[in-house]
Amino acid sequence: MGNKFGKWSLWVGVAAFLALPLASRAQLTVADLHKTLDLSTSDAHVGNLTGHAKDGAATYRRYCIGCHGELGDGNGENAEWLEPPLFPKPRNFQLGVFKCRSTPSGTLPLDSDLFNSIGRGFDRSTMPPWNTLTAQEKVDLVAWVKHFSPRWAGEKAGDPIKIPDEPEVTPERIKAGREVFARVQCWKCHGVTGQANGPSASTLTDDLGRPIAPFNFTEGARPKCGSTDRDIYRIFMTGLDGTPMPSYADNIKPDEGWDLVFYLRTLMAQKSVEKEMAKKLDLKPVDPNAPAGQQ
């Protein structure tokens, strides 16, 4: 059995290679996909649950296929009605590129990242939180989603970034976070007040050339990859692959990351300890023209 699949995958690899010059963005056909359907090896592990692709097929067909399509290419029948940036297009699973990861930019996400994305849904998109599905159904779906991309056949998920324990919020940390916000120039896209109106905001596109808007901190929306402090930390450290949001892991020290999280909280509409502290501190938006280190 294993041999047979090995042989198939070789043929599929050769076919995919030959087809490369033809497709600027490779799209598998139904025939190709059915050849690559190696359900025996596509599984997913989250906690002590194991998901099997073949068990996810029916759930996918019922709930996901309308947008993500039979081939997982994001071309389901509803896709054409979605107009970015207001309504992002459904994800093309064949590319194996995902926004919400706990792993470095350019690496595959963990199974738990995909699992959490399904359960969380994506705020400001047509992807709802699938919290009516059981954990087993979700982990089976993860296995099914993974089988669409050849990346998982030859590549392991990245090593998750390390997140130090969250320290206590202090006014000093909020001020330090404001310095980080100024230094790495988050405001270029997100704006000095976090209103998504920075000088580069209007020209942003995703990897497929579609318009995309930076996150607006001030309107009470939830960040797409989660709204806990750890989620926000993870977002700027790993970057959101496929979008203009880069990874800052090389340029923000682990502890500074928490300072930035606390400062970002002060920009958000939601009530928070950080927001109250910022009020007492009378914090002003960063000055884009101030010399380095003199905010």
Add this chain to the structure above:
Amino acid sequence: MKKISAVFVALVLVSCGALLLNRNVSAAADGKITGTVKLDGAAPHMKGIDMSKDPYCAKIHASDPAHMETVVVGSGGGLQNVVLYISDGLPASALTTPSTVPVFDQKGCVYSPHVLALDTTQKFEVKTSDQTTHNIHPNPNPMTGNIGWNQSQPPGAAPIEKSWKAAEFIPVQCNIHPWMHGWFAVVKGPYATTDASGNYTIENVPPGSYTVTAWQEDLGTQTQKVTVAAGGSGSANFSFKGK
């Protein structure tokens, strides 16, 4: 008996000769392919870049505005930034990893060089010379085996060392400065990039008959057959028709 040993001696001699010849072949990988790439027609107008959105970038180019670099034509119609590589005929022995680590610099809010050619086995370095934040965001076709990434480089950021897996012409951009477009031209084997006059030299080519491909980001590719004699040089001039 005598006849057999004569044949044996002859065989030994021939195999020694072959070995020597082989050695000569690898030692003589100092052949070259040289030539000039030109544009046939008038140089297209390259739009000036308005960098006013980022005062840092605008200030650098205040007296010398930057232009798009899609087609860069030098004196005598020479085409710059054309990548030349051997697309067919190269023996496996000529596929060595170059020892250099080419640098892709973000300088004055443009990429320098605009096109960075490198071998599939070669590492390269991305650095920033600017006092403004860039994000370096190559966008390969994931089906080739190359995987894209997106990393920030604020002022003073340390260089990033990277490599690619497969031969591909990979566009790279900075989302923060949307005019910043460049290319990683990833090829297998010896390569060269044309200078401002359109001249190039592909070094370390063993003797043989080859197909040389010239790639220009906007005008496409052209190929030519070239023969390189032992220790000598072949020549191939290309002419791209303007659009």
